[in-house]
Amino acid sequence: DQQVKQNSPSLSVQEGRISILNCDYTNSMFDYFLWYKKYPAEGPTFLISISSIKDKNEDGRFTVFLNKSAKHLSLHIVPSQPGDSAVYFCAAKGGPPMGQFYFGTGTSLTVIP
């Protein structure tokens, strides 16, 4: 039962270019979508989120786009930096009260200097 899917296990991008990470979901009842970043030997770190009522949220170099009709979201990193190299997890949250979080399998991003 994979409610959140990240179909690209890895991505390599040149420094300064745009990184685009993609995620698909199946449950239209999710109310928030999130991206977490994970370095080796560390726990996931919250990066950015978007409410299901929006289609874009921007925070510095990071922008998340939500296409509800396609049940698709993407994370854009511009410009990409070597320090962005990590595993990125897409996650979706069910509704209240606490909402179970569903994570994708992750995409390993390598930014090449």
Next chain:
Amino acid sequence: EPEVTQTPSHQVTQMGQEVILRCVPISNHLYFYWYRQILGQKVEFLVSFYNNEISEKSEIFDDQFSVERPDGSNFTLKIRSTKLEDSAMYFCASSGLAGVVTGELFFGEGSRLTVL
């Protein structure tokens, strides 16, 4: 900056043994979670906890699992009789009220459990 801390960082145990994984959430957070990640697989939800009781649990969280907040600061995950397939990285997370809405969880660094 406040952080979630987990102990032990790595535990090796024999199949059938009991294991307790410990977490100290961020002090003013009220919502607590356990997740796990089997090597190479996705991060999976186990359980959420609020106001001293389980709020939600997944199918993975069967009778061999239990959680407790024994003293107001620690949040523990107990596995009563470990199985080989319990080998995974277990992540504790906590959130404030805003995080429950937006999904911003603060994760610990994880406890790696190896069952032999």
